[in-house]
Structure formats: structure tokens, C-alpha cells
Amino acid sequence: MTVFTLAYITNFNDNTVSVINTSNNTVVGQPIPVGDSPIGIAATPNGRFVYVTNFNDNTVSVIDTSINEVIGQPIPVGNNPNGIAITPNGNFAYVVNSGDNNISVINLTTNTGVGSPITVGNNPIDIAITPDGLFAFVTNSTDGTTTKIDTSTNQVINTNPTGGNNPSAIAITPDGINAFVTNSSDNTDSKMDTASNLLTGPPTTVGANPSGLAITFDGIDLYVTNFDDNDVSPLDVATNLLTGQDISVGNNPSGIAITPTDSFAYVVNSGDGNVSIIDLSNNTVVGSPIDVGNFPRGIVITQVTITKPRILKVTVSNIELVTLTYENGM
Numbered sequence: 001m002t003v004f005t006l007a008y009i010t011n012f013n014d015n016t017v018s019v020i021n022t023s024n025n026t027v028v029g030q031p032i033p034v035g036d037s038p039i040g041i042a043a044t045p046n047g048r049f050v051y052v053t054n055f056n057d058n059t060v061s062v063i064d065t066s067i068n069e070v071i072g073q074p075i076p077v078g079n080n081p082n083g084i085a086i087t088p089n090g091n092f093a094y095v096v097n098s099g100d101n102n103i104s105v106i107n108l109t110t111n112t113g114v115g116s117p118i119t120v121g122n123n124p125i126d127i128a129i130t131p132d133g134l135f136a137f138v139t140n141s142t143d144g145t146t147t148k149i150d151t152s153t154n155q156v157i158n159t160n161p162t163g164g165n166n167p168s169a170i171a172i173t174p175d176g177i178n179a180f181v182t183n184s185s186d187n188t189d190s191k192m193d194t195a196s197n198l199l200t201g202p203p204t205t206v207g208a209n210p211s212g213l214a215i216t217f218d219g220i221d222l223y224v225t226n227f228d229d230n231d232v233s234p235l236d237v238a239t240n241l242l243t244g245q246d247i248s249v250g251n252n253p254s255g256i257a258i259t260p261t262d263s264f265a266y267v268v269n270s271g272d273g274n275v276s277i278i279d280l281s282n283n284t285v286v287g288s289p290i291d292v293g294n295f296p297r298g299i300v301i302t303q304v305t306i307t308k309p310r311i312l313k314v315t316v317s318n319i320e321l322v323t324l325t326y327e328n329g330m
Contacts, residue, residue, distance in 0.1 A: 005259060005267050006065070007301045008050050009275060010038040010069025017041070019050060019068055020291035022259055022266070022301065025277065028068065031293055034061040035074055038141070039091045040084040040126075042093065043302035044108065050300065051093050051106075053081035060084070060095060062111060065304045075111050077104040083126035083170075088133045094151075096124045096138060103127065103138060105154060118154050120147040125168045130176040130194060137179050137194070139167040144179060146170065146195040153251055160197045162190045173237060174219040182210035183225060189213065189233075191240040195330065205242045206233040214256045214265060216280070223265055224277075225253035232256070232267060234283055247283050249276040255299040268296045275299070 006028065007020040017038060018029035033145040035054025038061070043050045058081060059074035078097025081104070086093045092114065093106040101124060102117035103309045121140025129136045129151065144165050148157040164183025172194065179192040188203035189210060197304040207226025214239060215222050224237040231246040232253060250269025258265050258280070265278040273296060274289035 001305060001307045004287075004304050004306065005301060006304050007040055007275070007299055008043070008063070008256060009123055009255070009268055009292050009296045010034075011053060011273075011295065012037050012055070012270075012296040012297045013294035015054075016052070016293050017063065018296070019291070020266070020290055022264070022274065025287060025290055027290065027292070029157070030069065032063055032068055034063075034070060035059050039297045039328055040082050041298040041300045042084045042086045044086055044090045044266060046090060047302040047304045049108075050302070051084055051086065051108075053084050053095060055080050055082060055098075060093070060106065065111040065302070066306060074109060075106055075113070077106070078102055078117055082124070083139075085127045085129045085136065087129055092151070094129065094136050094149075096127050098123055098125060101140075103149070104134070115154060118149060118156065120149075120156065121145050121159055126170045127136050128170045128172045128179060130172055131174060132176055132294070135194065137170055137172065137192075137197070139170050139181055141166045141168060144183075146192060146197060148194075156241050158197050158324075160192075161199070162192065163199045163203045164188045164190055165260070168210075171213050171215050171222075173215055174217060180213055180215065180222055180237075181251075182206075182213055184209050184211065184227075187226075189222075189235070189240065201240065204235065204242070206235070207246055211254045212256045212268075212299045214258050216258055216262045217260060218262055221280070223256055223258070225249075225256050225267060227252050227254060227270070230269075230271075232265070232278065244283055247278055247285065249278070249285060250274055250289055252272055254297050257299045260303060266299060266301065268292075268299050270295050270297060298300075300325060
């Protein structure tokens with residue numbers, strides 16, 4: 001049994017998902033074909049499956065990470081599915097339907113829809129679920145708001161302003177106390193109190209067109225990608241203030257994900273078709289960008305356990321060479 005920490009990246013213009021082995025920063029196998037215009041991506045807590053929203057197909061594809069192939073038929077959802085989040089118990093996925101102003105819920109045991117879509121605000125973009133699984137928060141871009149949903153009833157609790165225009169990405173701290181939101185048109189990020197779904201203070205100025213964000217697993221640091229500035233802003237979670245200079249990456253950074261050890265951040269450069277790696281111990285870019293597909297957007301990092309290696313033995317001049325490969329191309 002071997003555990004790999006893998007990054008899965010949606011390639012919007014290629015209709016594929018690329019996989020990177022974070023232990024050696026190499027691309028694993030060929031890109032995985034999914035639906036039309038994949039954008040959002042999330043992994044089950046056990047790393048067994050990855051779910052991908054296909055923006056122009058109105059579906060969700062399911063990737064079996066043990067073989068890195070799509071399984072089953074695409075799951076129909078609403079129009080223009082975008083952000084996706086999975087409950088901590090791995091039972092449900094919540095999918096943002098940007099074109100319908102609602103949220104679809106998928107039962108992950110059967111990969112079928114549950115109940116009626118949940119109506120939220122105008123042009124919802126992203127979604128995050130609290131670590132206890134009790135609440136989901138949705139950014140409504142046109143309205144400048146976030147909507148709080150009770151996941152036990154799938155009813156809306158309230159909707160409140162983020163303090164900025166065109167909120168897009170959202171992430172929740174590991175302790176579940178705060179949510180952070182990027183306000184794309186205002187070049188700010190907002191800190192929200194999850195209990196009330198209200199601002200905790202004025203938004204903080206970051207770079208131009210903040211697009212994605214990620215919080216370290218220790219809950220101390222926040223990183224925001226600035227799509228139009230080609231950099232990443234580092235912030236302190238406690239104060240929501242900048243902790244240093246912006247970190248230059250590639251063109252049009254969008255998605256960002258952090259390794260489970262809080263060692264590195266992987267930044268998707270949509271304009272370059274590659275991924276930059278930031279060493280979080282000193283906030284500097286390391287190595288060369290890793291090429292993926294055309295206009296990559298979303299990223300998720302998950303730990304995948306592979307139990308059955310394939311053994312290839314070749315004897316050359318009485319010397320036996322043995323190679324181990326795994327079902328998922330590792």
C-alpha cells in the first residue's frame with residue numbers, strides 16, 4: 001500500500017483534468033477526459049474520488065483516483081455548474097449552478113441528485129462547507145453577498161453583504177469560525193463570521209481581480225491569487241492583514257491549493273497553462289512551472305492510497321529489471 005499526494009487540475013479549454021504527483025512535481029499519465037469546460041473540482045475526504053463540474057455540459061464527472069479514469073455517467077445538475085464542495089463525512093456534494101442561481105445536492109453513495117435545487121442569490125460562483133459539515137456558504141457575485149445554508153435541512157438561513165463587489169472564491173478556516181471571500185471587482189478580500197454570516201471588519205486590499213484563495217491547515221495563513229496582477233497575496237488569518245510582499249507567479253493565477261503538511265501552495269496559472277509552486281516556509285516560488293492543459297482553472301490536492309502495484313519484470317543479459325507501476329499511472 002502506497003500513499004501519494006496528488007494535485008488534480010481542471011483544464012477548461014481542453015475538457016480534461018491533469019494530475020501532478022507532488023512528491024516529485026511530475027505530471028502523472030495523460031490528461032483525463034471529462035465533460036465540456038471543466039472548472040470546479042473537489043475530492044472526497046478519503047481521496048477515493050474526485051468530482052468535476054463541467055460548466056457547458058451542466059454535469060458533474062466522477063474520477064476514480066485509483067485508476068485516474070472517469071467512472072459512470074455524468075451526473076446532471078443545473079445550468080453552468082461552477083464551484084463544488086463535499087461534506088466532511090463524504091456523503092454529499094453541493095454544486096453551484098451559476099446559470100440558475102441555485103445549488104444542486106448530490107448523494108455520493110448513488111451519485112444522484114437529492115431533492116430540489118436550493119435557491120440562492122444572483123450569479124453564484126463558489127461554495128465552502130464548515131468543517132463540522134453543518135453549514136454551506138455560497139458567494140453570489142452579482143448581489144455582492146454570501147448565502148448561508150443549513151445542510152441538515154438544505155434551507156437558506158440568511159444572505160448578507162460581503163462588503164465588496166462581485167464576490168467569487170470562498171474558504172473557511174479549519175476551526176470553522178471564519179469564512180474568507182475574494183471580492184473580484186474591488187480588489188479586496190473579506191473576513192466573515194460564520195455564526196452570523198456578517199463581516200468582522202472592513203475588507204483588506206489585495207491585488208487586481210482576486211480570483212482564488214486557500215487557507216493553511218494550521219489556520220494561520222491565507223493566500224489570495226490576483227488574476228490581473230499575476231501574483232499571490234499572503235495574509236494573516238487572525239487580522240486579515242498582509243504579511244509580506246505579493247508573490248509573483250505566472251499569468252492569470254486562479255485556483256490555489258495547499259499540501260496537507262502546509263509546506264507548499266500550488267497555483268494554477270490560467271494564462272500560461274501551467275502550475276507554480278510556492279514554498280510556504282519563505283513564500284518564494286520554487287522550481288519551474290509544471291505544464292498542464294489549456295486555460296487551467298480549478299485545483300484540489302488529495303492523498304490517494306494505491307494498494308495494487310503492477311510488476312513488470314524484464315531480463316536482459318541475465319540481469320532482472322523490475323518496475324512497479326500503479327493502477328492510476330503512478
